[in-house]
Amino acid sequence: MVEKMPILEFSKVALSFGDTEVLKEIDLVLESGKFYTLLGPSGSGKSTILKLISGQLQADAGKIFFEGQVINDVPAEKRRVNTVFQNYSLFPNMNVFDNVAFGPRLKKMSEKDIQDKVKEMLGLVKLSGFERREISELSGGQQQRVAIARALANDPEVLLLDEPLSALDYKLRKELQQELRNIQKRLGITFVFVTHDQEEALAMSDWIFVMHDGLIQQNGTPEDIYDEPINHFVADFIGETNIVPGIMKHDYLVHFVGKDFENVDAGMRPNERVEVVLRPEDLDLTDPANGKLVVTIQDQLFRGDYYEITAVDDDMNTWQVQATNPATVGARVGLTFDPEDIHIMRYNESEAAFDARLESYEDEEAEAALQAAKDDQSQSGGQG
Numbered sequence: 141m142v143e144k145m146p147i148l149e150f151s152k153v154a155l156s157f158g159d160t161e162v163l164k165e166i167d168l169v170l171e172s173g174k175f176y177t178l179l180g181p182s183g184s185g186k187s188t189i190l191k192l193i194s195g196q197l198q199a200d201a202g203k204i205f206f207e208g209q210v211i212n213d214v215p216a217e218k219r220r221v222n223t224v225f226q227n228y229s230l231f232p233n234m235n236v237f238d239n240v241a242f243g244p245r246l247k248k249m250s251e252k253d254i255q256d257k258v259k260e261m262l263g264l265v266k267l268s269g270f271e272r273r274e275i276s277e278l279s280g281g282q283q284q285r286v287a288i289a290r291a292l293a294n295d296p297e298v299l300l301l302d303e304p305l306s307a308l309d310y311k312l313r314k315e316l317q318q319e320l321r322n323i324q325k326r327l328g329i330t331f332v333f334v335t336h337d338q339e340e341a342l343a344m345s346d347w348i349f350v351m352h353d354g355l356i357q358q359n360g361t362p363e364d365i366y367d368e369p370i371n372h373f374v375a376d377f378i379g380e381t382n383i384v385p386g387i388m389k390h391d392y393l394v395h396f397v398g399k400d401f402e403n404v405d406a407g408m409r410p411n412e413r414v415e416v417v418l419r420p421e422d423l424d425l426t427d428p429a430n431g432k433l434v435v436t437i438q439d440q441l442f443r444g445d446y447y448e449i450t451a452v453d454d455d456m457n458t459w460q461v462q463a464t465n466p467a468t469v470g471a472r473v474g475l476t477f478d479p480e481d482i483h484i485m486r487y488n489e490s491e492a493a494f495d496a497r498l499e500s501y502e503d504e505e506a507e508a509a510l511q512a513a514k515d516d517q518s519q520s521g522g523q524g
């Protein structure tokens with residue numbers, strides 16, 4: 141079987157502005173016809189990646205390939221890529237038709253083909269009949285639809301979308317999320333969508349790249365990223381989560397919150413420091429005697445289909461729980477979970493901070509395990 145060539149590829153791409161390394165060493169492989177999302181906090185380098193793809197910026201190091209050809213030196217106007225921006229960037233002195241017809245006219249398409257193209261694109265973004273409207277007569281959502289139609293009228297192979305929905309209100313945003321996804325599936329071109337909103341990324345993407353600190357922290361399907369976060373940053377950034385320190389007692393046995401739990405998928409070494417992730421929806425409230433730990437309810441918010449409960453354990457660690465029934469603020473309750481829902485991550489930050497957190501549980505077993513980890517480490521020459 142012949143492997144399909146990626147439409148876009150970054151190989152060890154780096155870029156700095158002055159002393160700031162905005163992209164450290166980026167490797168990306170994008171296949172044709174998929175909906176990709178670059179997700180990360182403000183300043184993590186998402187827009188910079190789009191500008192490297194569109195040719196607005198040049199990489200300091202590394203190679204960018206488009207259908208197997210290096211394009212580092214190909215000028216922006218020769219790349220089959222268009223961008224939709226957050227602020228629409230329409231031509232305010234042109235009506236809807238002329239905005240969408242702009243690219244086709246530059247390409248010197250026949251007037252008949254231009255008419256057909258504009259009609260098709262406005263149909264796609266549900267603005268048929270708006271041809272003669274001025275831009276100032278459109279709502280924000282309609283302006284963004286025009287911007288999408290204008291970009292697509294150029295027949296790009298890759299459409300770049302830089303936070304295109306951020307300026308819209310919640311309901312409109314949800315509506316356009318669904319529509320953008322439908323448009324991408326219908327046209328079958330590659331979308332690279334930038335957002336800092338994890339919910340949006342999970343809902344829309346075939347594949348997500350989570351960015352932080354100029355690096356891709358993790359990439360995978362929305363399910364991979366949500367269920368199997370690779371590190372503290374990703375676990376914390378993607379959705380509400382509880383992250384607690386733990387230590388491996390065997391490769392299949394993790395010790396945390398003062399107890400041992402079997403977790404056969406962990407793939408960690410005995411005595412390794414780990415972080416344990418438990419999503420709020422995987423926790424249940426029960427009576428204290430049946431709980432894996434006991435907590436005090438601190439706060440609760442009604443979220444429509446569930447209650448968002450904040451609780452603290454006796455070591456003052458906070459727990460987020462999603463419950464179907466309301467709880468009583470101030471009540472002491474048990475927290476329980478299915479060991480299968482435990483997700484374990486390798487810990488790679490400061491050991492001192494970790495040890496202090498683990499010891500906050502004042503748990504002799506944990507301290508003994510930690511001592512074993514420290515002994516292990518000194519024997520193996522500080523690796524670990």
Ligand SMILES: Nc1ncnc2c1ncn2[C@@H]1O[C@H](COP(=O)(O)OP(=O)(O)OP(=O)(O)O)[C@@H](O)[C@H]1O
Pocket residue numbers: 157162180181182183184185186187188189336
């Ligand atoms: N032309 C420039 N000159 C200097 N620094 C820049 C320039 N463009 C971007 N930066 C810096 O590079 C970093 C990454 O910017 P980038 O716009 O790629 O981030 P982002 O993840 O898209 O964030 P946002 O969501 O805020 O746009 C930021 O710290 C930004 O201040």
